[in-house]
Every structure is written in structure tokens, then in C-alpha cells.
Amino acid sequence: MFGTSVSNRKLYAVRVGEGAPCGVAQYAIHAREWITALLALEQVRYRGVKGSVWFIPLANPDGALLCGEGLSSVNNASRRKFLLEVNGGEDFSLWKANLDAVDLNVNFNACWGTGKRNVFSPAPENYVGEAPFCAPESAALRDFTLKVAPQYTVSYHTKGEEIYWRFRQPVFRAARDKRLARALSQSTGYPLREAKGSAGGYKDWCIQTLKIPAFTVEAGREELRHPLDRAALSELVEKNLGALAALSREY
Numbered sequence: 001m002f003g004t005s006v007s008n009r010k011l012y013a014v015r016v017g018e019g020a021p022c023g024v025a026q027y028a029i030h031a032r033e034w035i036t037a038l039l040a041l042e043q044v045r046y047r048g049v050k051g052s053v054w055f056i057p058l059a060n061p062d063g064a065l066l067c068g069e070g071l072s073s074v075n076n077a078s079r080r081k082f083l084l085e086v087n088g089g090e091d092f093s094l095w096k097a098n099l100d101a102v103d104l105n106v107n108f109n110a111c112w113g114t115g116k117r118n119v120f121s122p123a124p125e126n127y128v129g130e131a132p133f134c135a136p137e138s139a140a141l142r143d144f145t146l147k148v149a150p151q152y153t154v155s156y157h158t159k160g161e162e163i164y165w166r167f168r169q170p171v172f173r174a175a176r177d178k179r180l181a182r183a184l185s186q187s188t189g190y191p192l193r194e195a196k197g198s199a200g201g202y203k204d205w206c207i208q209t210l211k212i213p214a215f216t217v218e219a220g221r222e223e224l225r226h227p228l229d230r231a232a233l234s235e236l237v238e239k240n241l242g243a244l245a246a247l248s249r250e251y
């Protein structure tokens with residue numbers, strides 16, 4: 001356990017393997033992308049990783065539960081009222097944020113607030129928060145990452161079957177990072193993309209602050225609808241089971 005959520009749920013990390021290279025793989029930072037947490041449980045069991053990987057299967061537990069179970073997952077009456085107002089209805093199946101309506105993956109201190117789709121008041125998605133790391137979940141993820149000092153990180157999202165690896169790296173680091181990205185691409189079959197207008201994400205922060213290679217994997221075919229459900233899991237597992245092993249061996 002390395003931290004707690006807005007509603008005091010525990011944030012868990014589990015390590016597989018030992019020594020270097022050490023990776024961090026985090027999943028479901030966006031609530032509606034909870035299917036990736038189930039992918040994490042499969043990847044944890046896969047052998048073949050060189051060194052070690054810290055798995056964080058559910059980076060946004062409150063949000064994932066809200067998405068799956070709706071307001072009945074929220075204990076506090078005033079928070080239920082707040083969420084209902086922000087969401088504009090009781091269907092939370094497309095919710096991405098945490099229980100403060102902060103989108104955790106734009107709350108990191110990496111050109112914070114400059115992203116193309118950023119919004120500046122509470123919302124189901126894209127709200128950057130009042131300040132970088134104002135969300136307990138993103139602050140905990142930052143502190144955990146600084147503590148274990150990984151050589152690379154991978155963030156699992158849905159959907160579109162593509163891999164993002166770029167965030168303003170200088171040329172010499174871009175060459176290293178692209179080589180590693182290619183290993184991920186070969187293993188998954190997903191093409192590499194450069195995200196224009198990205199800012200404040202965990203991957204962005206890892207690249208800018210830690211100066212390590214960091215990747216966002218968008219798993220799941222684009223034609224599937226949010227939120228991807230359990231029927232999509234077998235295909236996600238098939239394409240991604242060996243991805244971290246392939247990346248670690250290329251490192």
C-alpha cells in the first residue's frame with residue numbers, strides 16, 4: 001500500500017521479480033478504463049520480465065467503482081450531491097476523474113494546465129485540478145515513483161490500440177525512448193504515435209522530471225465503446241501479456 005484515495009481507499013502496488021531494470025506499470029488511472037486493472041492481474045502472473053516491475057493495478061479505485069456501480073459506491077451524501085451536479089445525471093459509466101472530479105492524468109506537474117483538452121473546473125474528464133498534485137492519488141503515485149526510482153514506466157489506458165512515447169525529450173533521449181517504444185510496439189502489434197497537446201500526464205511527468213522512458217499504451221480496438229467490458233479482456237490479454245517482458249528485455 002502506498003497511499004489512499006479521496007474516500008480513503010487503499011492504493012496498492014505489488015512487485016514481480018527483483019533488481020534492475022525496475023519498471024512501474026500503472027493501470028486504470030481513468031475511471032472508465034477499469035478493464036485495464038483486470039489486464040494487470042494477468043500480466044502479474046506472466047513470467048519473463050527482466051529485473052522487476054512494480055504493478056499498480058488500480059490507480060483510481062474510487063473512480064473505477066463510481067463508473068461500475070454508480071453513486072451507491074459513495075458513502076458521503078454531500079459528495080454524492082457534488083458528483084451528481086458535475087456529472088449532470090446518474091449514469092457514471094463514462095466518468096474518468098476521481099471523486100473530486102479531478103482527472104488524475106492531467107494533474108501531474110509537466111506543463112500542467114497547458115494541454116489541448118484541459119478544463120479548469122470540476123468535470124467528468126479533463127479537469128486539471130486547483131494545482132498540480134492536488135489529488136491524493138496523483139500525489140501518492142508521484143511519491144511512490146520517486147521512492148522506487150524506476151528505469152521506465154508504462155501506463156495502461158483504453159482505447160485505440162496505439163502507443164505514446166514522446167514528450168519534449170531532447171534528441172539523444174528520444175532515440176533511446178523510441179527504441180524501447182518499438183519493443184512495446186512489436187510485442188503488442190500497436191503502432192507508435194506522438195500525442196500533440198498532451199500535458200500533465202503521468203507519462204509526461206516521468207519523461208520530463210525523471211528523464212526516463214515512459215509509455216502510454218491505449219489498449220483495445222478503437223471501435224469498441226467506453227467503458228470496455230469484460231468481453232474485451234481476452235483480446236487485451238492476448239495482445240499485451242508479454243509486453244512488459246519484451247520492454248524490460250530491450251532495456
Ligand SMILES: [Zn+2]
Nearest residue numbers: 030033157158
Ligand atoms: Zn485514459
